[in-house]
Amino acid sequence: IMEFWKKVQSSGWIYPTVILCIFGFFSMVRPSEPFLTPYLTGPDKNLTVDQVMNQIYPVWTYSYLVILFPVFLATDYLRYKPVIILEGATILISMLMLLFAEGVLAMQFLEFVYGISTATEVAYYSYIYSMVSPDHYQKVTSYCRSITLVGYTIGSTLKQTRSSPKVLSYFYLVTISLSSTSVAFISSFFLPMPSKSMFFYKSNVTAILQVAVTNGESYTSDIDLQSSQTRKIALERTSHSVGKLSEIHSNGLKKEGFMMVLLHLWDDFKECYSRTQLVYWSLWWILATCGYxxxxxxxxxxxxxxxxxxxxxxxxxGVEAISTLTGAAAAFAVGCIDLDWTLWGELALGILSALDAGALYLMDFTDNIWLGYAGYLIFKPSYMLLITISTFQIATNLSMERYALMFGVNTFMALACQTILTAIVVDSKGLGLDIVTQFLIYASYFATISGIFCVRGLYILFSKKYNQEKKVRHDGINSTEVPPVEDSLKNMNATKM
Structure with a gap:
């Protein structure tokens, strides 16, 4: 076993992937989560539904929004591992408070801590890219994402194995969640510390190039490097750039280095959101994620x-487990669908958003819990399918760094929209609407999203058709009005004769 473990550690990508998967799995085995509301409103905490809905739950949204952007920068600057440890610690604290804390104020603080753990999830999904080569990106992404899904499904299923509250109380479900998250927290300390990151600490080649460009230097092409003289010049420039890089990092990242990163992020931000198609895909991502x-x-x-x-x-x-697995299958199916998403994608967003709106109207107007469950089983997989399409379309048009930036900005904007929606609709200091009226608003919200993207999708289709017809007419006119060169020469010779 020791020999096998040594081989795993020396493999380069297997060891950090295994440890990260262990963390992801145990952090998501939380059988108490699908039953948080019954637990808080039951005899264990004895809170009212209005207190939970209007005073406690909104705190998570506010804290998530405030913490997300600082955490996004800190994650890259601290090179992921410390933030993953923080994620494990905050989840553990949340479970401890869920067990022993009581009262509205304590539960509000719990939601604040949980907001920190949610914001730090960006480190989990970014860490592995700093540890493995691009050749393994697809493989390790699949492993890390699928293991969290398995953990969440097992946690949801574990709770559903009980047939009544007398078999396994909510208190013991929280205890199981606490034990599982403790394993996740301990495993985070075994993660290797990355030596590079996406923005602040890059790989040697990327960092050298960036420093060189910053200092007004440029590199010759591969063909030019064939000459020994050019090689010598390139090596001198590389050595000079490495010296500059060492100077920047000699006592940690200096102010000018930090400002350089911020300027680089700003340039990438403008580049990302200057493309019309990416703006619309991001718009759906922001609006739909807010509602989701x-x-x-x-x-x-x-x-x-x-x-x-x-x-x-x-x-x-059981409903959470089934909806998650169905959503995963739907997301997986995206890779098997041969469709021109640039042409049909936005219309698909509009149509399936209409399906989401219909499912929410069903959940809102029904008095039957099974129909309420059925609406959720339609809504969640549909969203997971669409977010996969949206993510895929954005990722295929951007580098990994810009994708990470766009993901962070889109998530932040979605949270900003969600904060506004929560403050107006849910918070007791706002309208403080009842749950039925809230879901009526959410259903209408998705109906509006559907209308926007159906119109946009039809516009793209008709524009494409119009341009094709215009091109055909233009080609036809050219073919009739402009005679071939051979015919022109023949006519000229005939005239001379």
């Missing part, structure tokens, strides 16, 4: 309204 997070945050309150948990053996865990 609201649904996930408050769907348990709606289910509890339709069928109070004390009167019904709830199946929240």
């Amino acid at each position: 997070n609201q649904i996930l945050n408050y769907v348990q309150v709606l289910w509890n309204h339709i069928e109070p948990s004390q009167n019904f053996t709830v199946y929240n865990g």
Whole structure:
């Protein structure tokens, strides 16, 4: 076993991937999560539904928004591992507070801590790219994302194995979650410390090139490097750039280095959002993710309204497990669909967003918990399918660095929209609407998104068709009005004769 473990550690990419997957798996095995609302409103915490919905849950949204951008920069600057450790610690603290803390104020602080853990998830999904070569990106991404899905599914299924509250109380479910997240927290210390990152600490080649360009230097092409003289010049420039790089990092990242990174990020930001198609894909991402997070945050309150948990053996865990697996299958299917997404993609966003709106209207107007579950089983996989398409379209047009930046900006904007929506609709200091009225607004929100992208999708289709017809007419006119060169020469010779 020791020999095998040594081989794993020396493999380069297997060891950090294994440790990261262990962290991802155990951090997501939280059987208490699909039943948080019944737990808080039950005898264990004895809070009211209004307190949970209007005073406690909104804190997560606010804290997530405030912390996300600083965490995004700190994650790259600290090189991921410390932030992953922070994620494990905050999840662990959340579970401890869920077990032992009581009262509205304590639960609000719990939501604040949980907002930190959610914001730090960016480190989990970024860490591996600083540890492995691009040849392994697809493989390790698949492993890390799928293992979190398996962990979440097992956690949801574990809870659903009980047939009544007498078999396994919510308190013990939180205890299981605490044990699992403790393993995740401990495993985070075994992650290797990356030597590079996407923005602040890059690989040697990228960093040298960046420093060289910053100092007004340029490199010759590969063909030019064939000459020994040019090689010598290139080596001198490289040596000079390495010296500059060492100077910058000799006592940590200096102010000018930090400002250089910020300027680089700003230039990348302008480049990303100057492309019309990427702007529309990002717009859907922002709007839909805002609505999706609201649904996930408050769907348990709606289910509890339709069928109070004390009167019904709830199946929240089973529904979450099935919807997650179905969504994963739908997302996987995207890679098997041969479709021109640049032409049909935005219309697909509009049509499936209409399906989401219909599912939410069903959940809102029904008095049957099974129809409420059915609406959720339509909504969540549909969103996961669409976000995969949107992510794929954005990623294929950007480098890894710009994709990370765009992902961060889109997520931040989605949270900003969600914060506004929460402050107006949910918060007790705003309208403080009841859960049925809230879901009516959310359904109408997705209907509006559908209308925007259906119109945009039809515009793209008709524009494409119009341009094709115009091109055909133009080619036809040219073919009739402009005689071939051979015919012109023949006519000229005939005239002379």
